[in-house]
Amino acid sequence: MQRPPANTFNLEYLHEITNSLDEISKQKLKGVILTSAIPNIFSAGLDIKEFYKPDLQRLENFWSSVQDVFIKLLDLDFATAAAINGHAPAAGCVLSLSCEYRAMVNGNYKIGLNEAALGIITTPWIQAMMYQVIPMKHTETALTTAKLFDVDEALQIGLIDEIASNKEDAINRCKQYIRKFDKIPLHARALTKQRMRQTPIKILREQRDEDIRMFVDVVMNPSVQDNLKDYVEKLKNKKKK
Numbered sequence: 001m002q003r004p005p006a007n008t009f010n011l012e013y014l015h016e017i018t019n020s021l022d023e024i025s026k027q028k029l030k031g032v033i034l035t036s037a038i039p040n041i042f043s044a045g046l047d048i049k050e051f052y053k054p055d056l057q058r059l060e061n062f063w064s065s066v067q068d069v070f071i072k073l074l075d076l077d078f079a080t081a082a083a084i085n086g087h088a089p090a091a092g093c094v095l096s097l098s099c100e101y102r103a104m105v106n107g108n109y110k111i112g113l114n115e116a117a118l119g120i121i122t123t124p125w126i127q128a129m130m131y132q133v134i135p136m137k138h139t140e141t142a143l144t145t146a147k148l149f150d151v152d153e154a155l156q157i158g159l160i161d162e163i164a165s166n167k168e169d170a171i172n173r174c175k176q177y178i179r180k181f182d183k184i185p186l187h188a189r190a191l192t193k194q195r196m197r198q199t200p201i202k203i204l205r206e207q208r209d210e211d212i213r214m215f216v217d218v219v220m221n222p223s224v225q226d227n228l229k230d231y232v233e234k235l236k237n238k239k240k241k
């Protein structure tokens, strides 16, 4: 990913990712590694500008495009791994959860689902992605407290699989993970993976319209917009301090 300054997902970038995923799906790949070309930031999640004082039509398109990306990512036949070379809050974390394996570079980085701190809530399919990786009880506490884990905590709780010394090491560990499937028939691997992930995939496929409606309702709530205003201000003012 290379969308400076923070690899945030806006509508256009989501379309680019969808197109890339469509393109790679046609190829006979062994696996895919997601990483960032931006030092210290894997992805800062959704672009807050998309849902602070939004245009309604664009907001609906935006969430529908978020759904497209994650339906495709969760469903990829081949192995997926994330070399997390920096912060991965919110949708940055969700992106890594869509992969089967996560190696995170050691450093003063945070990963987790902090949506509640913005006054928004995680959708059921995102919750399912989290509790398929870490236990339900930890998921509930992490989501309700908007917990961002440091690298050691993330390993301890199982949110990441390994700690890497740098980006290259993280990518190598991802490659090693992908090589594990060299002798496994692709079809069996893909079907097993898709069955294991059927909860978020099913919710995404069968409740798309309802999910968009809930997203729009939550985001357009005046108190949520007030929270987002404060959050955007806080992000802007960080630099001035």
Ligand SMILES: CC/C=C\C/C=C\C/C=C\C/C=C/C(=O)SCCNC(=O)CCNC(=O)[C@H](O)C(C)(C)COP(=O)(O)OP(=O)(O)OC[C@H]1O[C@@H](n2cnc3c(N)ncnc32)[C@H](O)[C@@H]1OP(=O)(O)O
Binding pocket: 005, 006, 008, 040, 041, 043, 044, 045, 046, 047, 048, 049, 087, 089, 090, 091, 092, 114, 115, 118, 120, 121, 122, 123, 124, 126, 214, 215, 216, 218, 219, 235, 236, 238, 239
């Ligand atoms: C039933 C369900 C119904 C409804 C559901 C509702 C919602 C859907 C739920 C969940 C989906 C996911 C949501 C999200 O992803 S929301 C986004 C959350 N992201 C964050 O909170 C991260 C915010 N950013 C940071 O904390 C820091 O930037 C970070 C630690 C990542 C990096 O810090 P660093 O000091 O290295 O850089 P900064 O100077 O802070 O940032 C650089 C630059 O980037 C801008 N920035 C950062 N993050 C965002 C963002 N998410 N959106 C837009 N812009 C962002 C930041 O302002 C700086 O800009 P500039 O000053 O112009 O350089």
